[in-house]
Amino acid sequence: MKKRTITLIVNGETFELTVVPNELLLNVLRDRLHLTGTKYGCGVGECGSCTVLLNGKATLACMTLVVSVDGKEITTVEGLGRYDALHPLQQAFLDHSAVQCGFCTPGVLVTAKALLDENPHPSEEEIRQYLRGNLCRCTGYTSIVRAIEAVSKEAGF
Amino acid sequence: MLSDTKILPGEFEYFQPQTLTDALALLAQWGSRAKVLAGGTDLIVKMKRLLVEPECLVSVQDLPELHGIRQEQLDGQPADEVAGGASLRRGGFETRPPDSAWQHALVIGAATPLSLVEKDPLVRLHYSALYEALRSMAAIAARNMGSIGGNLANASPAADTAPPLIVLDAVLRLASARGGRTAPVETFFRGPGFSLLDVDELIVEILLPPPRPQEGSAFLKLGRVSCDISKINAAAWFQREGGLCLDCRIAFGSVAPMPLRTPALENLLVGAEIGERLLHQVSSQAGAAIFPIDDVRSSSQYRRQVAPVLLEEALRTAWIRTGGVL
Ligand SMILES: Cc1cc2nc3c(=O)[nH]c(=O)nc-3n(C[C@H](O)[C@H](O)[C@H](O)COP(=O)(O)OP(=O)(O)OC[C@H]3O[C@@H](n4cnc5c(N)ncnc54)[C@H](O)[C@@H]3O)c2cc1C
Numbered sequence: 001m002k003k004r005t006i007t008l009i010v011n012g013e014t015f016e017l018t019v020v021p022n023e024l025l026l027n028v029l030r031d032r033l034h035l036t037g038t039k040y041g042c043g044v045g046e047c048g049s050c051t052v053l054l055n056g057k058a059t060l061a062c063m064t065l066v067v068s069v070d071g072k073e074i075t076t077v078e079g080l081g082r083y084d085a086l087h088p089l090q091q092a093f094l095d096h097s098a099v100q101c102g103f104c105t106p107g108v109l110v111t112a113k114a115l116l117d118e119n120p121h122p123s124e125e126e127i128r129q130y131l132r133g134n135l136c137r138c139t140g141y142t143s144i145v146r147a148i149e150a151v152s153k154e155a156g157f
Numbered sequence: 158m159l160s161d162t163k164i165l166p167g168e169f170e171y172f173q174p175q176t177l178t179d180a181l182a183l184l185a186q187w188g189s190r191a192k193v194l195a196g197g198t199d200l201i202v203k204m205k206r207l208l209v210e211p212e213c214l215v216s217v218q219d220l221p222e223l224h225g226i227r228q229e230q231l232d233g234q235p236a237d238e239v240a241g242g243a244s245l246r247r248g249g250f251e252t253r254p255p256d257s258a259w260q261h262a263l264v265i266g267a268a269t270p271l272s273l274v275e276k277d278p279l280v281r282l283h284y285s286a287l288y289e290a291l292r293s294m295a296a297i298a299a300r301n302m303g304s305i306g307g308n309l310a311n312a313s314p315a316a317d318t319a320p321p322l323i324v325l326d327a328v329l330r331l332a333s334a335r336g337g338r339t340a341p342v343e344t345f346f347r348g349p350g351f352s353l354l355d356v357d358e359l360i361v362e363i364l365l366p367p368p369r370p371q372e373g374s375a376f377l378k379l380g381r382v383s384c385d386i387s388k389i390n391a392a393a394w395f396q397r398e399g400g401l402c403l404d405c406r407i408a409f410g411s412v413a414p415m416p417l418r419t420p421a422l423e424n425l426l427v428g429a430e431i432g433e434r435l436l437h438q439v440s441s442q443a444g445a446a447i448f449p450i451d452d453v454r455s456s457s458q459y460r461r462q463v464a465p466v467l468l469e470e471a472l473r474t475a476w477i478r479t480g481g482v483l
């Protein structure tokens with residue numbers, strides 16, 4: 001396999017990486033850039049725990065060849081906020097106990113960000129539809145929906 | 158299923174050509190050792206599971222001809238000045254839909270993501286069955302990645318866009334280094350995973366006929382959960398004149414080795430006065446018009462039992478959308 005050098009802009013930071021064609025974006029993020037927020041759940045598109053934003057659009061990193069995203073912008077959960085300045089969604093998830101084990105949370109947060117960027121005031125039904133590919137085995141979803149609704153009602157959103 | 162889905166075990170070369178001509182040359186050169194990569198939502202899963210082991214992937218993500226939605230006059234001039242359509246003709250691939258009555262078409266680039274097709278206002282307004290199929294598919298991330306052409310080329314009997322495109326009379330423009338051709342979606346499928354695409358051939362565009370007066374269509378599906386692959390799906394299209402059915406098309410998915418049009422059912426409706434009773438009567442024969450099997454998603458028996466229910470609802474909705482009453 002031919003190696004090639006690609007550029008990734010991850011959470012605003014530019015990385016030059018030498019990669020081979022069968023490397024997946026998820027494994028590059030986790031194993032080479034040590035951004036372990038993005039999770040490996042099913043590996044086949046069914047759970048949403050590997051969701052990242054690719055040029056602003058929700059994308060499954062477990063099925064994305066890293067060579068195919070050369071030059072593109074990727075946002076992972078680490079890029080939403082910082083420990084001392086959480087993103088409103090992150091704060092709302094804490095406030096509404098929308099996190100239990102937390103495994104699905106990075107994917108849910110990133111998908112919720114894509115939703116609010118597209119549609120700042122979604123209905124409950126719209127939230128549930130948009131998140132239908134993000135499986136959570138703990139919360140029962142109600143608290144997740146509440147948290148997203150709370151953010152969408154905040155001023156400035 | 159026993160493979161490790163964390164990694165892609167196979168080794169392959171990767172190409173991301175910038176022009177259609179280069180892409181077709183690569184496909185001609187690598188032949189059956191190559192696979193076209195669009196969104197990868199079918200292909201990467203199959204590669205992880207070692208169901209296909211290509212030596213080379215040719216990405217279509219940078220080919221302008223395969224991206225976007227535009228209206229095109231069929232007298233040779235694209236309705237909008239879009240380079241894609243024009244360069245396809247310059248390449249000597251001039252191809253027209255078989256039905257010369259088409260004055261213009263809505264042209265969808267094959268690699269356009271499902272989510273973008275769903276958002277197109279003309280798709281939503283005039284091609285209800287396709288819009289409903291797109292909305293029912295996968296969840297947002299897979300719809301951002303997966304393409305409409307990939308859904309067809311993958312040739313799954315369950316492909317949700319197939320029955321709507323069949324009843325809407327859509328036509329595909331295909332291209333290879335040897336030239337171009339067109340094929341109605343209805344004739345495209347050959348069996349599970351098989352279509353009439355040659356190994357060196359691409360689906361370039363999907364053409365939808367211009368909206369017709371007093372037409373209406375609908376799509377319905379049953380899955381295990383809302384974003385699931387269909388256990389069974391159905392699409393119906395009517396054209397109405399007064400209370401009469403001028404023309405009708407019906408197609409099912411997941412009920413045969415390939416998406417299936419059912420002329421036997423259509424013939425019971427064409428020319429007839431449409432009413433509740435007739436729709437019920439025709440729908441009740443759906444079980445006998447399909448060839449379902451038992452598989453991981455459902456049983457043959459279940460599919461035969463729900464086909465009439467699904468069809469009746471699709472027919473009713475499509476008829477009401479023509480402006481007809483029941
Ligand atoms: C979680 C999940 C949910 C899904 N839900 C649904 C669903 O509800 N309904 C449904 O129908 N499908 C569903 N799918 C399947 C899949 O997402 C769709 O079939 C999608 O449209 C495939 O498009 P793609 O661009 O990802 O194709 P790819 O995976 O890139 O390609 C699929 C096949 O088509 C070939 N190909 C792609 N583009 C072209 C082209 N332009 N010309 C020639 N050959 C081409 C490839 O070589 C490959 O063999 C789902 C998949 C996942 C992972």
Ligand code: FES
Nearest residue numbers: 041042043048062
């Ligand atoms: S790990 Fe990507 S969708 Fe489950």
Ligand code: FES
Nearest residue numbers: 101102136137138
């Ligand atoms: S919090 Fe445990 S899976 Fe969602």
